Amino acid sequence: MRCPLQSAQCGSLSEASFLGRHLTLRQLRCFIAVAEELHFGRAAMRLCVDQSPLSRTIRELEEELGAKLFVRTTRRTELTLAGERLVAAVPRVFRAIDQARDAVRAAVTGREGELRVGLAGSVPAARLAALMAACSQEAPQIKLLFVEVLPEDLPGRLVDGDFDVGLSQVVQPCEALLVRPAWVEGIHVVMRIGHALSMRRRVGIEDLAHLPIVLGDGQLPPVTMNSLEAELRTAAADALQLQHAKTFELLIALVASGHAVSLMNACCAKTYRCEGVVSRPVNCTPRTITTWLVRRREDASEAVARFEQHVLARRCRHPSRG
Known part of the structure; x- marks a missing residue:
């Protein structure tokens, strides 16, 4: 079965995969922290939040995307294939949002x-x-x-x-x-x-x-x-x-x-x-x-x-x- 986050080009996340989604920057930042730490406790400390709301945010993101992003056991946390695809795509999303925000601010403030x-x-x-x-x-x-x-x-x-x-x-x-x-x-x-x-x-x-x-x-x-x-x-x-x-x-x-x-x-x-x-x-x-x-x-x-x-x-x- 094809991963819902996988685009026609292997290893990338297509813009179309975000259409109809209601993702938030907070969800993506939480995801990146967990993906880099591969540990919910350390990721929560890094984000200055409690572990419980962090876990809830990741669950909401997975439900929104319709894909499991992490495999958690009592010993470790690992990325799924869908999680790996999202890790590769998120930095481009952040850059695009930063550029758009800067452009809007410049237009509004002069x-x-x-x-x-x-x-x-x-x-x-x-x-x-x-x-x-x-x-x-x-x-x-x-x-x-x-x-x-x-x-x-x-x-x-x-x-x-x-x-x-x-x-x-x-x-x-x-x-x-x-x-x-x-x-x-x-x-x-x-x-x-x-x-x-x-x-x-x-x-x-x-x-x-x-x-x-x-x-x-x-x-x-x-x-x-x-x-x-x-x-x-x-x-x-x-x-x-x-x-x-x-x-x-x-x-x-x-x-x-x-x-x-x-x-x-x-x-x-x-x-x-x-x-x-x-x-x-x-x-x-x-x-x-x-x-x-x-x-x-x-x-x-x-x-x-x-x-x-x-x-x-x-x-x-x-x-x-x-």
Whole structure:
């Protein structure tokens, strides 16, 4: 019986075999991951998904194509002849879709291209602004599109192709993604000039435990915020004077007036410094906050490479220095 995925020319997949099919890019990406790993567990880890939904996606793809793509036993997973034909055809499908998508974007935007950046967590605004300016100056034909996402959603959306690159302060392991440290910031206490702690070069967490403290929403990653609060509560013996400000204007007003001190990453502390306010590094756990650059491991596009160069070139610079 002739395999439904086999075309008239042996070893290729004809365009006609896709007619009437309702295949999705996600199904094809899942298929390629399993075909390359020949192991559903490793493929699920590579795609940053659970094994159960991955198996369900492969079953749906097999039902749509009317062919078994894998033979699974308790010891191993192997491709069927139909699976081998699909492995050979999928790269051509991806290339055609990428070309069509790029052509449509160019027609709609009137630009040569677009770089979609996913932002997860409290990415320092000053560094982000400097990065945007540098990229726009060097390649004005590339439109930068920044979209905020939840940290737990970023890996999957990168793998699915929703974003070209991501910046995140929370990293989840995923074999399909390449992760590199972009910016490392210390944690600073911000206070009014003349405050007793402003005379010190560094401030200990125990020095802050009995002071009124205001923390801004989004100023620190949630994991860092929770760790700092726990450390402060331990040092204060549950007598911590802590409040949260929804706006930066309220936070800085409380600090500048001497009503409270605040904690934020060093970049924000230096950038938002106003008259009457100073900052000092804090000895705490963790001592630093890292913003990570995340992209698909196999992505070799020039736009992503240039963006990565701009990010890494600014690892040791304060944003105000360009």
